[in-house]
Amino acid sequence: MGDIGTFMKGHGSRPQQAADDGKGVREAMTNFWAEHSKEASLVEMMLDTNAEELTVHELPEILSYLPSFEGKDVVELGAGIGRFTTELAVKAKSVVAVDFMEKFIEKNRETNSKYSNIDFKCADVTKLNLDSNSCDLVFSNWLMMYLEEEEVQSLMKRELLWLREGGYIFARESCFEQSGNKKRSNNPTKYRDPALYMAMFTMLTIPTENEDEVFGFELVLSKPVSSYIKMKNNENQVIWLLQKCRRKAGNDGHGYATFQDFLDNQQYSTNGVLRYEKIFGRTFVSTGGLDTTKEFVAQLDLKPGQIVLDVGCGIGGSAFYMVKEFGVQVVAIDLSANMINIGIERAKEVGASEDEVQFEIADATKREYKPESFDVIYSRDTILHIPDKLALFKQFYRWLKVGGKVFISDYCCSDGEHSEHFKAYVKQRGYNLLSPRRYGEVLEAAGFSNVRAQDRTDLFVQSLEKELVVAEGVKKEFLQEFSQEDFDYIINGWKDKLGRTKDQRWGVFYGEKH
Structure with a gap:
């Protein structure tokens, strides 16, 4: 045991x-x-x-x-x-x-x-x-x-x-x-x-x-x-x-009993989540924080009373934004208990009620929702962890109402051969990456129409560079809350991401259920 x-x-x-x-x-x-x-x-x-x-x-x-x-x-x-x-x-x-x-x-x-x-x-x-x-x-x-x-x-x-x-x-x-x-x-x-x-x-x-x-x-x-x-x-x-x-x-290959243990003890430890938030902005742990959230959510034409499933919700930033700006309800799920626990605390901070945002520690590949439960399914930089994307996207299609929309941003890879350094990085993280083109094809195979598959690595680079500037600007405050080691981890990690962009791409995807 x-x-x-x-x-x-x-x-x-x-x-x-x-x-x-x-x-x-x-x-x-x-x-x-x-x-x-x-x-x-x-x-x-x-x-x-x-x-x-x-x-x-x-x-x-x-x-x-x-x-x-x-x-x-x-x-x-x-x-x-x-x-x-x-x-x-x-x-x-x-x-x-x-x-x-x-x-x-x-x-x-x-x-x-x-x-x-x-x-x-x-x-x-x-x-x-x-x-x-x-x-x-x-x-x-x-x-x-x-x-x-x-x-x-x-x-x-x-x-x-x-x-x-x-x-x-x-x-x-x-x-x-x-x-x-x-x-x-x-x-x-x-x-x-x-x-x-x-x-x-x-x-x-x-x-x-x-x-x-x-x-x-x-x-x-x-x-x-x-x-x-x-x-x-x-x-x-x-x-x-x-x-x-x-x-x-x-173990499952990461040195932990389950993948959830890996997320909560390594990649998304409480300290790791909070230091990400310090750079991305309060309540956010995804690339670009509020700026990219505003740009992406604008494509969804949200209406009051609609229900959104936020898959890989992190600590709730996107969910809180959609609730406050558009009057929707959000079911916010993440496999990391640390993310959800912090998200529940942030909900109190921003005044988001249980009727507005319901948090779940949940595995999207195993969770069952009734058919046609949601108007929108939204996911930010999460599905890279999931090998069988087609099965998950078929579930998304089933859970969406007719006329519903799916929006995803995710880490991807370039077409063709990749460097050994990049292959080792992907293996260490347990990622399963597709090229933006192939990602779009999988969404279409799941039944989605009007699929848009965009390589937005340009926006990814722009966001990383901006966040590096933010990090330097809040360094003194950051070091009061965290350590020099944490600060170096952020700076070096962001620079590494910039250095990987030949192999690592950032895709943005949209589809509709007709």
């Missing part, structure tokens, strides 16, 4: 003590829920006196994040009185509904007695054993916060075993603080940092039948629950959707 033990020590874990008093922890949790299950009511289940109103908005939102489970085998952990069990049973082939409180399971069975595809189990999830490769989705809503870290890790490993390849785990937890307002005589709940859950999910692996491969979880989506932000001003209700995938044993 990698170095998860070391990580947890920094987050308040007490491995030896947890092992010694595990029985006491389970007893405390049992007593806690015995106190809050006397009536097996919705208020008890959600630990909130406003549960009836909350669930009207929260339940459909949670369901909207799930992958398709029609005709699938589902395991629901911590099923409680069955408010989600019903919804799962309507579409699923089978549902195993598990809870360790007999009163909750009895209420669930009573509520859902008309469904013949539900297997009700009164069981402690820390001791639950199911067949390997027996389900397609493991669903839990408020569960791991009632377990010790070692119990969480053990459960995650068993979930990985239970799932078929390509199957999903969905989890929702209260992080940092209590959310429900129901009074409690004691509260043994673990309100963890969501980063700890993310680390436990992504660092866990199990063997496959091949020595050079392992199974692990790869993130599809993580975000705060919007209904809790709007109704309770609570950003600490967090969901995760992860998929069981194969990957190379050891």
